[in-house]
Amino acid sequence: MLKPNFKEAKKRNKEDIKILRNEYHVPKEAKNMGLNKRYFVKTYGCQMNEHDSEMISAILEDMGYSKANDYNDADLIILNTCAIRENAHNKTFGMLGRIKHLKQTKKDLLVGLAGCMSQEESVVDEIISKYKWMDFVFGTHNIHKLPEILKEHMRTKKLEVNVWSNEGNVIEGIPSKRDSKYKAWVNIMYGCDKFCTYCIVPYTRGKQRSRLPLDIIEEVKKLKLEGYKEVTLLGQNVNAYGKDFKDMDYKMENLLEDVAKTGIDRVRFVTSHPWDFTDSMIDVIAKYDNICNYIHLPVQSGSSRILKLMGRRYTKESYIELYNKIRNKVKNCSITTDIIVGFPGETKEDFEETLSLARECKFDSAFTFIYSPREGTPAAKMKDDVSLEEKEQRLHELNEVINKYALEANEKLVGQVVPVLIEGESQKDNSMVAGYTDTMKLVNVKADKSSIGKIINVKITDAKTWSLDGEIDG
Numbered sequence: 443m444l445k446p447n448f449k450e451a452k453k454r455n456k457e458d459i460k461i462l463r464n465e466y467h468v469p470k471e472a473k474n475m476g477l478n479k480r481y482f483v484k485t486y487g488c489q490m491n492e493h494d495s496e497m498i499s500a501i502l503e504d505m506g507y508s509k510a511n512d513y514n515d516a517d518l519i520i521l522n523t524c525a526i527r528e529n530a531h532n533k534t535f536g537m538l539g540r541i542k543h544l545k546q547t548k549k550d551l552l553v554g555l556a557g558c559m560s561q562e563e564s565v566v567d568e569i570i571s572k573y574k575w576m577d578f579v580f581g582t583h584n585i586h587k588l589p590e591i592l593k594e595h596m597r598t599k600k601l602e603v604n605v606w607s608n609e610g611n612v613i614e615g616i617p618s619k620r621d622s623k624y625k626a627w628v629n630i631m632y633g634c635d636k637f638c639t640y641c642i643v644p645y646t647r648g649k650q651r652s653r654l655p656l657d658i659i660e661e662v663k664k665l666k667l668e669g670y671k672e673v674t675l676l677g678q679n680v681n682a683y684g685k686d687f688k689d690m691d692y693k694m695e696n697l698l699e700d701v702a703k704t705g706i707d708r709v710r711f712v713t714s715h716p717w718d719f720t721d722s723m724i725d726v727i728a729k730y731d732n733i734c735n736y737i738h739l740p741v742q743s744g745s746s747r748i749l750k751l752m753g754r755r756y757t758k759e760s761y762i763e764l765y766n767k768i769r770n771k772v773k774n775c776s777i778t779t780d781i782i783v784g785f786p787g788e789t790k791e792d793f794e795e796t797l798s799l800a801r802e803c804k805f806d807s808a809f810t811f812i813y814s815p816r817e818g819t820p821a822a823k824m825k826d827d828v829s830l831e832e833k834e835q836r837l838h839e840l841n842e843v844i845n846k847y848a849l850e851a852n853e854k855l856v857g858q859v860v861p862v863l864i865e866g867e868s869q870k871d872n873s874m875v876a877g878y879t880d881t882m883k884l885v886n887v888k889a890d891k892s893s894i895g896k897i898i899n900v901k902i903t904d905a906k907t908w909s910l911d912g913e914i915d916g
């Protein structure tokens with residue numbers, strides 16, 4: 443049994459990062475384990491987790507499993523979890539409750555926990571003491587070991603816990619079964635060294651490790667050949683890409699430029715930290731048409747005092763300066779953000795600063811959250827004397843401001859013709875199709891299904907807060 447350890451996970455050793463290319467293989471005994479059996483992977487949380495689930499699926503298919511569309515029909519269920527806020531935890535434990543019932547009638551069902559919650563000591567202790575009926579737990583650093591973990595469980599028939607805490611390597615060569623045929627996630631880096639005081643990610647995802655540029659560019663070229671139209675470069679803090687290279691001066695702006703030069707139709711990247719956002723990055727985004735005019739730039743708070751407590755390393759003023767620089771240099775750029783309300787000690791005045799920043803920036807949209815204490819992070823020990831009721835009121839007030847500007851930004855597009863990558867049927871009306879603009883706005887389009895997978899010109903006819911309506915132009 444290898445349990446997670448936060449003390450280890452917090453360490454940032456100076457050892458070189460190794461690129462390991464031959465770590466993934468399926469042992470003979472595990473090769474046919476999944477024959478005539480079906481798997482179901484339930485994903486919680488961010489895009490990084492979605493992509494990890496694509497890898498987990500491909501590994502299971504290498505073991506002979508095929509995909510089930512419903513967890514009730516599966517022989518093996520993996521919950522790929524998120525630890526960012528308390529409600530993510532609650533959702534996972536709720537799901538485990540439902541699966542426990544299923545397991546009572548289906549004795550051979552295998553159930554495993556993966557993802558960020560697996561990296562938390564308290565979660566794994568709870569699984570070991572109260573969820574003995576589960577079969578295996580693995581973490582974010584050893585997805586490629588899944589066949590071996592399942593093989594070991596097959597041998598012992600006991601709860602197999604195998605979580606690594608201080609991983610410092612990059613594993614290449616893990617297969618991926620992508621959910622979409624048109625847009626693909628591409629990891630460019632793992633982990634985060636920023637240690638914002640509220641955030642669990644540096645503990646659950648480990649130290650920052652960048653993939654080599656050549657590996658990333660090869661992956662994008664291959665995706666283009668396979669017909670993919672869009673790639674999203676993924677990392678917790680993509681602007682810090684390359685800062686961990688010891689013998690190479692190659693940063694995010696170089697990578698963006700080289701990926702753009704592959705000629706793939708669309709290049710996106712998430713998530714950016716304002717601290718590492720350089721002028722040369724902005725210039726590259728402005729220069730290449732295939733780098734999408736869309737930047738997700740989490741601000742977290744509009745109060746410089748709170749930003750300092752959060753360990754964000756910028757002020758309200760310097761954020762707004764960067765924001766305006768991007769708006770001026772990258773024409774028609776849409777900018778979205780993340781905001782936390784109710785950080786420990788946030789006063790009415792601090793919150794007013796956040797509202798004033800939201801009014802000044804007029805974001806295209808924002809994800810807003812109530813602060814959730816995460817065990818083991820510095821903010822969890824800070825005095826928090828604002829009531830939940832007050833926090834909910836602040837969230838509501840902030841959302842009203844955010845929604846007003848989101849609608850205004852969308853209304854400006856009515857009458858314009860914009861390219862949309864059509865991804866599939868519209869969820870609101872199955873006689874329509876839907877997709878995203880390069881500025882990341884969802885558009886429901888009156889067009890037939892043959893447009894799926896293509897980038898088509900759409901005339902915007904109506905705007906709502908969260909989406910647009912349109913019709914084929916011409």
Ligand code: 5AD
Pocket residue numbers: 526527640641642740742780781782811812813814815816
């Ligand atoms: N409580 C609330 N929101 C959080 N986020 C990260 N940690 C917490 C927390 N402890 C938010 C941040 C981040 C987004 C992914 O989740 O806004 O940008």
Ligand code: SF4
Pocket residue numbers: 634635636637638641642643644678679715
């Ligand atoms: Fe968390 Fe992002 Fe801060 Fe890293 S940069 S600690 S992932 S909020």
